[in-house]
Amino acid sequence: MKRSDFLEHVAWTGSGIAWSLSASGLLASQPASAATNSFSFVQISDSHIGFTRPENPDVLGTFAKTIAAINALPQQPAFVVHTGDVTHLSKPAQFDAAKQVLSSLKAPLIVLPGEHDVIGSPQGFFDAFARPDAPNGWFAFDQGGIHFLSLVNVFNFEVDGKLGTDQLDFVEKDLAAQKTSTPIVVFGHVPLYALYPPWGWTTQDGSRVLAALRRFDAVTVLNGHIHQIIQHTEGNIRFATAAATAYPQPAPGTADKPGPLKVPDDMLLKVLGYRSVELVADAPARVADHSLG
Amino acid sequence: MHKTLIATGALAFCLAVSGAQVSAAETAANALPSVLTIHIKNFMFNPMSAKIHAGDRVTFVNDDDEAHTATAGDKSFDSEGLDSGGTWQHVFTKPGTVSYFCELHPYMKATIVVLPATISLQR
Numbered sequence: 492m493k494r495s496d497f498l499e500h501v502a503w504t505g506s507g508i509a510w511s512l513s514a515s516g517l518l519a520s521q522p523a524s525a526a527t528n529s530f531s532f533v534q535i536s537d538s539h540i541g542f543t544r545p546e547n548p549d550v551l552g553t554f555a556k557t558i559a560a561i562n563a564l565p566q567q568p569a570f571v572v573h574t575g576d577v578t579h580l581s582k583p584a585q586f587d588a589a590k591q592v593l594s595s596l597k598a599p600l601i602v603l604p605g606e607h608d609v610i611g612s613p614q615g616f617f618d619a620f621a622r623p624d625a626p627n628g629w630f631a632f633d634q635g636g637i638h639f640l641s642l643v644n645v646f647n648f649e650v651d652g653k654l655g656t657d658q659l660d661f662v663e664k665d666l667a668a669q670k671t672s673t674p675i676v677v678f679g680h681v682p683l684y685a686l687y688p689p690w691g692w693t694t695q696d697g698s699r700v701l702a703a704l705r706r707f708d709a710v711t712v713l714n715g716h717i718h719q720i721i722q723h724t725e726g727n728i729r730f731a732t733a734a735a736t737a738y739p740q741p742a743p744g745t746a747d748k749p750g751p752l753k754v755p756d757d758m759l760l761k762v763l764g765y766r767s768v769e770l771v772a773d774a775p776a777r778v779a780d781h782s783l784g
Numbered sequence: 785m786h787k788t789l790i791a792t793g794a795l796a797f798c799l800a801v802s803g804a805q806v807s808a809a810e811t812a813a814n815a816l817p818s819v820l821t822i823h824i825k826n827f828m829f830n831p832m833s834a835k836i837h838a839g840d841r842v843t844f845v846n847d848d849d850e851a852h853t854a855t856a857g858d859k860s861f862d863s864e865g866l867d868s869g870g871t872w873q874h875v876f877t878k879p880g881t882v883s884y885f886c887e888l889h890p891y892m893k894a895t896i897v898v899l900p901a902t903i904s905l906q907r
Contacts (some may be wrong), residue, residue, distance in 0.1 A: 541867075543867075544849065579851060606887070607851070607888065610865045611865075611887075649885065691889055691891055748848075749850070750850035
């Protein structure tokens with residue numbers, strides 16, 4: 492698979508329709524996940540269960556609406572990955588409420604922590620979402636012909652966006668064993684590149700991971716944290732941050748500080764949602780973002 | 785007769801001692817607020833540097849729309865998640881300089897200098 496074939500486009504869509512931008516630049520639409528015999532997964536992010544402010548007084552409701560929309564997909568994804576900030580303040584009751592909603596998912600679930608999930612200690616997160624194959628939180632797996640890396644860049648409590656030497660060593664060793672032609676997908680909470688450092692939207696030691704990813708034909712890095720969809724390309728690496736299910740944040744540099752952004756009530760569901768990634772044999776993979784309203 | 789009491793408890797305890805009379809040095813110390821309020825606003829701790837005495841109780845108030853924490857670099861104190869509008873108090877018992885920051889936004893940094901709470905009581 493050529494790298495140009497792997498990721499076609501990321502676009503904000505309404506429910507049920509995936510807009511994709513072909514190489515020719517033409518927009519085309521088709522029902523989401525209508526293809527058969529394809530491999531697909533879904534990304535959700537930043538549910539911030541426990542958040543109660545006017546920017547979204549019902550984060551549990553919008554989270555449940557997201558899960559219901561995924562469960563209603565005609566073809567269930569191979570898995571759903573939550574790229575962090577499951578809770579707002581790492582409280583046990585917030586983890587419990589989130590797990591209650593997530594328990595209705597039809598597809599298998601992968602959860603990685605955001606900095607809001609490890610306030611004070613990562614123990615609450617591990618209690619809620621421990622994986623036997625990921626004692627340190629990070630792990631790799633192969634599925635659908637893709638090699639996946641699920642990383643954690645929120646464990647250093649003095650730096651927002653740091654992987655640490657142990658994890659970097661793991662990543663380099665893991666990637667060294669992969670074929671150049673194997674599509675690579677990386678999950679992390681905080682963007683792995685310097686998206687907007689003044690607001691902490693960067694991973695301090697992410698460059699070592701990016702260096703290890705450069706030799707591959709096609710790499711996709713999917714992050715959360717900034718509550719909005721931003722795409723970025725560096726050579727063979729395509730980055731895409733995801734919308735939240737809780738509330739939006741301002742575009743980089745458009746406000747004094749980051750934080751919850753109040754939008755008109757009838758606009759909220761239009762800026763929240765989930766992302767589907769679909770890979771069909773011998774065809775471009777499609778990444779599409781679906782709003783809740 | 786002079787007697788020196790090293791106070792490690794709340795300053796209020798020292799002031800509550802009947803007939804207590806403080807020296808000039810402690811008068812200056814007493815001029816500092818026994819309860820300091822540090823406001824978290826616009827992603828900054830205000831005041832960003834403060835001097836208190838051992839035994840002082842400090843209140844942290846989150847005036848931002850965003851959640852924050854007040855977390856010591858040496859983990860000697862940690863408010864943990866402080867939601868918008870939330871408050872948290874801590875009594876500083878150990879003299880020294882303690883740097884702290886917001887765990888959610890670690891570029892928010894501040895310092896508290898904790899002076900010894902040496903109180904001379906005259907009898």
